[in-house]
Amino acid sequence: MLLPETALDSRPERMSEASARKTPVRMTTATLDQSNVSRSAAEIAEQSKKVVTRDVDFFYGAKQALYKVSLDVPEHCVTALIGPSGCGKSTFLRCLNRMNDMIDDTTVRGEILLDGKNVYRRGTDVVELRKRVGMVFQKSNPFPKSIYENVAYGPRVAGVRKRNILDEIVEKSLRQSALWDEVQDRLYDSALQLSGGQQQRLCIARALATNPDVLLMDEPASALDPKSTAAVEDLIFGLKKSYTIAIVTHNMQQAARVSDQTAFFYEGHLIEVGATNELFTNPYEKQTEDYITGRFG
Secondary structure, three states: OOOOHHHHHOOOOOOOOOOOOOOOOOOOOOOOOOOOOOOOHHHHHHOOEEEEEEEEEEEEOOEEEEEEEEEEEEOOOEEEEEOOOOOOHHHHHHHOOOHHHHOOOEEEEEEEEEOOEEOOOOOOOHHHHHHHEEEEOOOOOOOOOEHHHHHHHHHHHOOOOOHHHHHHHHHHHHHHOOOHHHHOOOOOOEHHHOOHHHHHHHHHHHHHOOOOOEEEEEOOOOOOOHHHHHHHHHHHHHHOOOOEEEEEOOOHHHHHHHOOEEEEEEOOEEEEEEEHHHHHHOOOOHHHHHHHOOOOO
16 A cells, blocks of 8 residues: 555655665555565665766757756666656666767766766767667667677777687677577578567677677667567676666566666656665655556656
């Protein structure tokens, strides 16, 4: 049974580090599966912060899309960005590796730090940044090339020419994306012949081939069937051992299953962030509770 609105409105604002809660909130979305999520806010706070953003504003022309967003993305954790359509979560994700630079008439303010260095500082090598902060998009977009050439593309651009090194990178990346066993006998077939789920995992392999530190995923399973979605979720959960991951998702069950930390966005504002198991069971903000219980969004 949910807390009455008067009780919710009287709760204090969420602190930067979650504190102990006195009154648990029982969710109406009883199907949430948090069996994979065990990190507390204290444990997450102890992780090194791979990406740190401070007071990030973002504008499309004169229209402001983000307002003073400050968020730490811990190393070797999965951070889920949730919120209704148009709330700024994908815009924020694209700020982290400057993908928004490719859109005309955009402005970003504030700081985005990767390992303590501002990615928007003068002289930043944007190509190198995007190698370190890889991106997987909502719709799988394999190149019209072979499976092998899709994965080898990034390393080739980076100057890798020796065939034995490329072979090692391709195999390692396909193994990491749980695709090697399915395609090892047809590496030179067109990537466009793969199923939708396989194509998405190929795109993940392509991102991993440049050996990134951070992996950004913008609704990577939204267009997939349940079986393929489960495969991608299992993959995400395994990859955090080696990578720092930020994922945008509209699927509350998916956020609960794969993430350690969840950040709720609404109308360009970061409303609340905390350990996933705590935020989903006892959010501080009424807006957060209303969204994750399906009252709006």
